[in-house]
Amino acid sequence: MADKTRITIIxxxxxxxxxxxxxxxxxxxxxxxxxxxxxxxxLNWGCIxxxxxxxxxxxxxxxxxxxxxxxxxxxxxxxxxxxxxRKNTVVAQLTRGVGALLKAKKVxxxxxxxxxxxxxxLQIRESGENVQGDAILxxxxxxxxxxxxxxxxxxxxxDSNQVLAMKTLPKSVVVIGGGVIGVEFAQFLIAMGTExxxxxMLPGLVPGVDKEIATILQKQLSAAGVKVVTSAAVKGIAHKxxxxxxxxxxxxxxxxxxxxxxxxxxxxxxxxxxxxIDKVGIKHEKGAIVxxxxxxxxxxxxYAAGDVVGGIMLAHLASAEGECAVRNILGHRxxxxxxxxxxxxYTTPEVASVGLTEERAKERGEIQVGxxxxxxxGKALVLNETEGMVKVISDKKIGEVLGVHIIGPxxxxxxxxxxxxxxxxxxxxxxxxxxxxxPTVSEAIMEAAMVISGGAIHMP
Amino acid sequence: xxxxxxxxxxxxxxxxxxxxxxxxxxxxxxxxxDILFVLETEKVTYEVEAPEDGTIGKILVKExxxxxxxxxxxxxxxxGESAVAITAAPAAAPRAEAASPAPAAASAAAAAPAAxxxxxxxxxxxxxxxxxxxxxxxAAVGGTGPGGRILREDVEKAKASGIKAPAAAAPAAAAPAAxxxxxxxxxxxxxIAKKMxxxxxxxxxxxxxxTVDASNLQxxxxxxxxxxxxxxxxxxxxxxxxxxxxxxxxxxxxxxNTRWTEKGVLYLPEVHMGMAMALDEGLIVPVIKSxxxxxxxxxxxxxxxxxxxxxxxxxxPDDIKGSTFTLSAMGMFGIEQFTxxxxxxENAILGVAAIIDKPVVEKGQIVIRxxxxxxxxxxxxxxxGAEAGKFMQTLKAFIEDPVMILG
Numbered sequence: 001m002a003d004k005t006r007i008t009i010i011x012x013x014x015x016x017x018x019x020x021x022x023x024x025x026x027x028x029x030x031x032x033x034x035x036x037x038x039x040x041x042x043l044n045w046g047c048i049x050x051x052x053x054x055x056x057x058x059x060x061x062x063x064x065x066x067x068x069x070x071x072x073x074x075x076x077x078x079x080x081x082x083x084x085x086r087k088n089t090v091v092a093q094l095t096r097g098v099g100a101l102l103k104a105k106k107v108x109x110x111x112x113x114x115x116x117x118x119x120x121x122l123q124i125r126e127s128g129e130n131v132q133g134d135a136i137l138x139x140x141x142x143x144x145x146x147x148x149x150x151x152x153x154x155x156x157x158x159d160s161n162q163v164l165a166m167k168t169l170p171k172s173v174v175v176i177g178g179g180v181i182g183v184e185f186a187q188f189l190i191a192m193g194t195e196x197x198x199x200x201m202l203p204g205l206v207p208g209v210d211k212e213i214a215t216i217l218q219k220q221l222s223a224a225g226v227k228v229v230t231s232a233a234v235k236g237i238a239h240k241x242x243x244x245x246x247x248x249x250x251x252x253x254x255x256x257x258x259x260x261x262x263x264x265x266x267x268x269x270x271x272x273x274x275x276x277i278d279k280v281g282i283k284h285e286k287g288a289i290v291x292x293x294x295x296x297x298x299x300x301x302x303y304a305a306g307d308v309v310g311g312i313m314l315a316h317l318a319s320a321e322g323e324c325a326v327r328n329i330l331g332h333r334x335x336x337x338x339x340x341x342x343x344x345x346y347t348t349p350e351v352a353s354v355g356l357t358e359e360r361a362k363e364r365g366e367i368q369v370g371x372x373x374x375x376x377x378g379k380a381l382v383l384n385e386t387e388g389m390v391k392v393i394s395d396k397k398i399g400e401v402l403g404v405h406i407i408g409p410x411x412x413x414x415x416x417x418x419x420x421x422x423x424x425x426x427x428x429x430x431x432x433x434x435x436x437x438x439p440t441v442s443e444a445i446m447e448a449a450m451v452i453s454g455g456a457i458h459m460p
Numbered sequence: 461x462x463x464x465x466x467x468x469x470x471x472x473x474x475x476x477x478x479x480x481x482x483x484x485x486x487x488x489x490x491x492x493x494d495i496l497f498v499l500e501t502e503k504v505t506y507e508v509e510a511p512e513d514g515t516i517g518k519i520l521v522k523e524x525x526x527x528x529x530x531x532x533x534x535x536x537x538x539x540g541e542s543a544v545a546i547t548a549a550p551a552a553a554p555r556a557e558a559a560s561p562a563p564a565a566a567s568a569a570a571a572a573p574a575a576x577x578x579x580x581x582x583x584x585x586x587x588x589x590x591x592x593x594x595x596x597x598x599a600a601v602g603g604t605g606p607g608g609r610i611l612r613e614d615v616e617k618a619k620a621s622g623i624k625a626p627a628a629a630a631p632a633a634a635a636p637a638a639x640x641x642x643x644x645x646x647x648x649x650x651x652i653a654k655k656m657x658x659x660x661x662x663x664x665x666x667x668x669x670x671t672v673d674a675s676n677l678q679x680x681x682x683x684x685x686x687x688x689x690x691x692x693x694x695x696x697x698x699x700x701x702x703x704x705x706x707x708x709x710x711x712x713x714x715x716x717n718t719r720w721t722e723k724g725v726l727y728l729p730e731v732h733m734g735m736a737m738a739l740d741e742g743l744i745v746p747v748i749k750s751x752x753x754x755x756x757x758x759x760x761x762x763x764x765x766x767x768x769x770x771x772x773x774x775x776x777p778d779d780i781k782g783s784t785f786t787l788s789a790m791g792m793f794g795i796e797q798f799t800x801x802x803x804x805x806e807n808a809i810l811g812v813a814a815i816i817d818k819p820v821v822e823k824g825q826i827v828i829r830x831x832x833x834x835x836x837x838x839x840x841x842x843x844x845g846a847e848a849g850k851f852m853q854t855l856k857a858f859i860e861d862p863v864m865i866l867g
Binding site: 397398399400424425426427429430 | 584585586587589590593611612
């Protein structure tokens with residue numbers, strides 16, 4: 001038997017651990033180096049814990065609306081400690097699971113901080129141990145972003161990691177940054193009874209999301225009680241005892257808002273600060289490691305995947321990139337496919353999309369847009385969640401589906417259909433022609449596609 | 461070059477095999493016929509033999525591992541070769557899980573057309589619509605997507621390279637260029653098209669090729685040439701000799717001289733040698749009957765007569781039917797190697813290439829020999845690889861020493 005290919009993976013997050021398992025399944029000898037917790041940002045400080053918290057928020061939502069369903073519910077009490085504890089239980093179970101999976105595949109796990117000594121060797125800072133491999137995959141992830149304003153280092157200014165570790169529920173919060181992370185925190189806090197203000201620099205929340213969808217989301221958040229300030233540039237944060245005053249400008253006007261805590265959710269930035277990558281000459285630009293279409297860096301045998309390569313920083317994309325990288329290490333020649341990368345927001349209602357927004361699609365050529373409001377969907381009415389819509393965007397001539405955008409219940413689960421379809425190069429006709437189960441919210445996707453291919457049934 | 465030992469295909473439905481046990485270790489000397497390993501499929505357990513003498517250089521697939529048919533499992537070093545010869549081989553790991561099974565004979569082009577015309581074409585909905593829009597025949601487009609599926613990109617590339625819809629379907633207005641001309645199908649062209657495609661669709665065609673020393677073949681032809689010319693008034697050709705020795709080899713291996721029928725494999729008592737012939741209008745296969753009962757001179761006479769009939773378009777129906785095996789010669793075009801399509805319902809066809817002087821190793825010395833490639837296309841439904849191999853072995857022996865057919 002030939003010697004196994006030895007692969008060293010830096011980072012046990014969703015860029016690294018699925019890649020480790022894939023490589024091991026393919027017969028490689030894999031070493032995984034993690035400096036903190038297996039599962040990385042996704043499992044410990046991102047996707048999973050925030051969704052666990054939002055599920056607690058959903059329970060409150062259900063109780064608030066119970067009367068509509070004929071169930072009288074006499075008040076409720078938030079036990080914030082228990083809310084956080086449940087989140088921690090979910091996280092612990094998942095990270096344990098990742099550990100068990102890696103062990104089952106005989107992946108060697110080293111707890112420590114990796115640092116390059118040469119293109120084939122990493123040194124563990126804590127132990128001094130040298131780890132050699134035939135190839136290295138850097139999946140070191142990202143850290144919460146920061147902005148250079150006065151008072152940013154104040155005691156009540158928290159990034160997402162700190163928010164997820166807080167012990168008590170603040171009475172009021174200013175969220176700086178109205179992107180995906182910001183609106184999800186706002187959604188959670190408002191349900192918990194905290195006063196929330198989001199300050200966003202751009203004219204609307206969740207920039208990058210299809211405008212029509214983002215507008216509906218913003219309206220829903222406002223209706224839930226979140227104060228939304230847009231086109232506002234934060235100038236500084238002044239700390240005074242138990243209060244923090246955030247100063248911002250809108251145009252020429254300067255305004256302030258005061259709250260107990262300030263959450264900083266201004267995106268994330270790739271992190272390779274501890275790896276010493278300049279020692280081996282790995283190219284990086286604008287703070288991210290540069291890779292080619294095979295996920296390989298400029299140094300042969302060194303690959304990178306996930307948040308550390310910048311671009312779209314999403315868990316599922318990191319996993320796909322990591323797996324692509326190890327397949328290429330092990331002799332395949334596979335180009336990373338970015339054709340259909342879904343993105344999700346776990347607000348109420350949920351938002352999910354894949355492909356081009358209407359704005360971007362229009363720039364490319366003539367399009368058709370099929371919209372279907374959830375008011376016309378039976379299941380949405382049953383759920384009492386009719387605020388929302390599905391929007392299918394297709395090329396006018398051939399009908400290629402260019403984008404699908406959903407806002408409404410189960411949006412984040414339903415988008416998978418559109419992802420598969422786009423991967424398989426479907427046109428609106430196939431989406432409309434596929435028999436969708438009744439009664440489900442997913443019928444709205446079919447109806448939106450029907451608008452393009454010949455007219456919806458449940459819409460005048 | 462070390463010999464590649466691959467997972468053999470034991471039956472039509474076999475796609476992968478499990479290596480149960482290695483009977484040899486790396487470094488073990490083996491002689492041809494030694495059992496190398498035992499494999500197991502869903503249906504059978506089978507012992508795989510060494511194809512030739514040598515030493516086991518490297519074992520790439522461990523016991524209890526399953527690999528696709530055609531996957532490389534080991535290297536056999538020929539006498540005198542060292543393990544250095546295989547360092548260029550790819551690492552075993554990716555080979556082992558490489559999901560794309562590459563059956564030995566069919567690993568030709570990466571983007572082969574997804575399906576023949578009339579068959580089911582695998583294409584994405586978008587690719588189908590674009591093809592219609594562009595007037596492109598998808599059957600002629602190679603698919604690069606999962607499972608050979610034709611993608612948008614493939615259609616765009618096909619458009620750029622000028623592939624069009626079948627002529628019959630293309631609107632006349634679509635061909636405005638002055639130098640293009642539409643030649644309507646003749647009946648013969650339609651027959652050829654139908655037969656060729658049908659053969660490719662129906663038969664499990666696979667191929668086996670050998671390069672043989674034609675020194676003696678040439679020598680005997682030269683020796684017999686004046687005799688045949690004097691006695692029969694025709695010129696003896698290499699093709700005549702090839703038909704003669706092939707007929708003799710077929711007699712030794714009756715399974716190659718068979719027909720595929722609905723009810724079973726029909727073994728034919730006589731060899732009627734089909735002789736692929738190019739006419740201006742297309743291909744035709746006249747037949748030399750009972751070739752094993754004929755002298756070389758008589759074969760040359762028959763061949764000359766058939767060629768004359770071909771040129772004057774005066775074949776009688778009997779001249780072009782009843783062949784049990786076909787030989788196609790391309791020597792006149794200097795072709796080094798080619799594969800022919802089985803002339804159904806026959807089960808095999810031999811492609812005979814040009815005789816070309818080549819350096820070969822003989823007793824450790826490099827010498828120049830007139831070498832000729834013979835390529836057998838055979839229907840694996842009827843003829844297993846081992847049977848084809850034995851036939852080719854005999855054929856090689858007869859070509860290299862034609863005197864043997866007297867024995």
